[in-house]
Amino acid sequence: QVQLQESGPGLVKPSETLSLTCAVSGYSISSGYYWGWIRQPPGKGLEWIGSIYHSGSTYYNPSLKSRVTISVDTSKNQFSLKLSSVTAADTAVYYCAGGGGVTTNFDYWGQGTLVTVSS
């Protein structure tokens, strides 16, 4: 059974970089699949941040592209998100997710982690 678990600081100061990691168990990232980050501001809808294929190809939401980096670490079987120059508008629950590719659904989701941007 594939399981995903987000980890990282729950509080980030404005202008700093938000860094999260998603540990994958029950599946080897290097075998394939498509991994993504999605966020949800309190009381609002889902927003796709970006995705990465196991090959390393990345796709980023155009509205966030200048601030986002997603990478894969196959040796640790995890993938990561970095979002720079954060503001209060970046406060959200951040989910990591995995699926068969951009054309299909995200099959597996982490439980989500709340990241608050505040001084």
Place this chain on the structure above:
Amino acid sequence: NFMLTQPHSVSESPGKTVTISCTGSSGSIASNYVQWYQQRPGSAPTTVIYEDNQRPSGVPDRFSGSIDSSSNSASLTISGLKTEDEADYYCQSYDSSNFVVFGGGTKLTVL
């Protein structure tokens, strides 16, 4: 930019049937698969429909998905409504650049 538009909320009584729409802003929604997710408060989304009309194992056949090219819309239909179906529902697709797009979400109330 490609967008998906959903009604903010819908409500219906237990046992009835409800349909939630998801309208594409441009192009043909039929060109790219549409997924539907259910999200209950405090939980991560789960898939109820993928690739327009496919149900994951474990999702009751009360849930169905369809595409209407004439209105450039996808629809999620839930029949025999149960109180446990009360949740937020999101459609999701992607554009020609392989960017994932979510609809704004629809709050389903079963009263």
